[in-house]
Amino acid sequence: MKIAILGTGTVAQTLANVLSTLGYPLMLGTRQVTDTLHRKSFADWHQQNQSINIGNFEEAAAFGDCIINALQGHATLSVLKQIPKASLDHKVMIDIANPLDFSHGFPPCLIEGLHNTHSLGEAIQQLLPDTFVVKTLNTMWCGLMVNPQLINDGNHINYICGNDDSAKQRVLKLLNAFGWKNENILDLGDISNARGTESTLLLWTRIYAATKSGAFNMNIVK
């Protein structure tokens, strides 16, 4: 399965490192390849990871059988609108982004119109009705997304939601490859449940502020 990652920031880099190690053919997608290669925070990383391909958004989407949205929430919809729909149709899109609005400072709020009765996950699904959007991994620091074993023997919670069961099954296999155990992945149902997982950022960012660390996750205890 060829994977495209939309985005070139820390989250995208973290995912790329692990997916590359796991042997997945990979391409990172960005707005302007030349600009990105000249951005120091990316160039330093790419120097150490020269085998990882980078293309523009359209090239990356065309390359991937599975697309990971690791863009910032506020940029996601405008980027997806510029990609030819045919490059995204009938593919699985793993949406790990959150609709964060930092315009009022920290902690952020969620982007107006994309919370409470709507969500970024749903907005992507509405924009791309023939793509199988699966929301997962968006409730934690990226270091834990791809390496749950970092804390508590890997026992902490990850949520998954999406309208298509077979797409969720395919994503589940990728999560397993990251080290996620099935008993720690809770299927909440259809993509509207992204309202629940995205809203947790309003608490996550406050726990981060109170504890001065992002290397935590939640566990459901019964």
Add this chain to the structure above:
Amino acid sequence: MKIAILGTGTVAQTLANVLSTLGYPLMLGTRQVTDTLHRKSFADWHQQNQSINIGNFEEAAAFGDCIINALQGHATLSVLKQIPKASLDHKVMIDIANPLDFSHGFPPCLIEGLHNTHSLGEAIQQLLPDTFVVKTLNTMWCGLMVNPQLINDGNHINYICGNDDSAKQRVLKLLNAFGWKNENILDLGDISNARGTESTLLLWTRIYAATKSGAFNMNIVK
């Protein structure tokens, strides 16, 4: 310390049972005492707990040194507006309510205007600037609020926030009396952090739907 509980539903009854057992002088507050005493779900409980006083909202507020808001979120502000401010001034108000809107079915959303960039906790504090509002216990099922030992040896998370540190210290002592260990109570800071804890209901209700049980809570694992 005399405690008034605003509300007579399941949450209020659960709190009253434990506070009564712990020896706190107690009064439940309701809109119309006679109506409440004739409501079967309350009458059955009161039959078993006849020593627990019930008064109207005004009487209860005047009685309590500490007021617990166990009203439904949508009723809270209108009830508080009808209570003479002098009965609430300089008192601690423990707000355990959530601004849930069930008008579109289950899972609920949050009440318009009381989420993301605002919260019920903040709205109460704005309405009652001379009352010390402390938000806590609103992220879990009421059975766990007063008996955290029910699951995982009591090791799961409760948040507290509010503008006044000494008020939070007083509430902390009450939480300790319920069985909450200090290491499981995370102080998020001022009352604006109620935005974080109230928003978790968007996820809590979905976990409840997916797992068919409310007898769970979250733990922060590191």
